[in-house]
Amino acid sequence: MKKSVVGIFACLLAVIGLAVAPAYAIDWDFKGSLGEGEHKHYVPPVSNPVLNETPFITTEVRPMYLYNDLPDNVPLAGVQGGNINMWAVQLRVALTDRLGFIANKDGYADVDLNVPGLDDDGFANLGFGFKYALISDPQQQTIVTAGLTYEAPTGRLKAGPFWWQGNGDGFLNPFLTAAKSVDKLGLQGMVGAKFALDGDANTSWFNYSLHMDYEILPDFFPLVELNGFVPINDASETAFPFEGLDLVSIGGSEPSSVVTFAAGGRYKIMDHVMAGIAYEVPLTDDEDILDWRLTADLVIYY
Numbered sequence: 001m002k003k004s005v006v007g008i009f010a011c012l013l014a015v016i017g018l019a020v021a022p023a024y025a026i027d028w029d030f031k032g033s034l035g036e037g038e039h040k041h042y043v044p045p046v047s048n049p050v051l052n053e054t055p056f057i058t059t060e061v062r063p064m065y066l067y068n069d070l071p072d073n074v075p076l077a078g079v080q081g082g083n084i085n086m087w088a089v090q091l092r093v094a095l096t097d098r099l100g101f102i103a104n105k106d107g108y109a110d111v112d113l114n115v116p117g118l119d120d121d122g123f124a125n126l127g128f129g130f131k132y133a134l135i136s137d138p139q140q141q142t143i144v145t146a147g148l149t150y151e152a153p154t155g156r157l158k159a160g161p162f163w164w165q166g167n168g169d170g171f172l173n174p175f176l177t178a179a180k181s182v183d184k185l186g187l188q189g190m191v192g193a194k195f196a197l198d199g200d201a202n203t204s205w206f207n208y209s210l211h212m213d214y215e216i217l218p219d220f221f222p223l224v225e226l227n228g229f230v231p232i233n234d235a236s237e238t239a240f241p242f243e244g245l246d247l248v249s250i251g252g253s254e255p256s257s258v259v260t261f262a263a264g265g266r267y268k269i270m271d272h273v274m275a276g277i278a279y280e281v282p283l284t285d286d287e288d289i290l291d292w293r294l295t296a297d298l299v300i301y302y
Helices: 003-024
Strands: 060-069 083-094 099-105 108-112 120-123 126-137 142-152 157-159 162-165 171-182 185-196 204-214 220-233 258-270 273-282 292-301
Touching (some): 108 162, 120 157, 120 162, 185 220, 220 273
Antiparallel strands (some): 060 292, 083 108, 157 162, 171 185, 204 220, 258 273, 273 292
């Protein structure tokens, strides 16, 4: 195993130890931010589901489906259009009212590039980590949370000779996320980074997201979201001038910044169960792998 991977695992274990230690000094609380006397307005984002982490500390299972339509002009070995279907399940566990474990990336993807020999299907990388609420004020309906996840190169997904998941040494993803609600209005913002541990194989990113929802009818929350991806360090795995944003990692050498807009809604089907759906398109001329995208999920929380 490469030294960089060993070092990352050691660092992550140290972070886990520091994060989990306070949980042994107080009572465990699996309801986290949503327990008695805690926050009431919980409407997590739908788009950018791996990187745009909710600041709330929750115990939940979140199955999801994602359809990503590829641009017709994507410069990949003669590819003209195609799509990516992905199925995944996220898991979150509130350890206390402030500390939570998150397993935010996994799943299975089917890539159809409309070119013989380039189609493939396989598993996505596994991502997991912890988050901690630095500020949690239920009376003011305000919460600010910091977190760190590690995305391991466990995936097996290729397009012909090109790895889309499973190459490199993985990523470290630090983030800061916050939410504020006022009556029926919910606001959330997130800033983070996706640091590649092998800068030749994978691109490093700065990313940000904004979310707004409003309860126009009982238990129905229309929402709009903005997501941005800014390359920090270009890879050299391939000569392709684009990347895979939040979905896959192509190792492109000259990726551009991309901003996307998503609109959709969430509906609370019953207590502790809500469904979400969002349609997403790029706002910038540079699209990378995103012509348009549909994301749907089901949040089952404690």
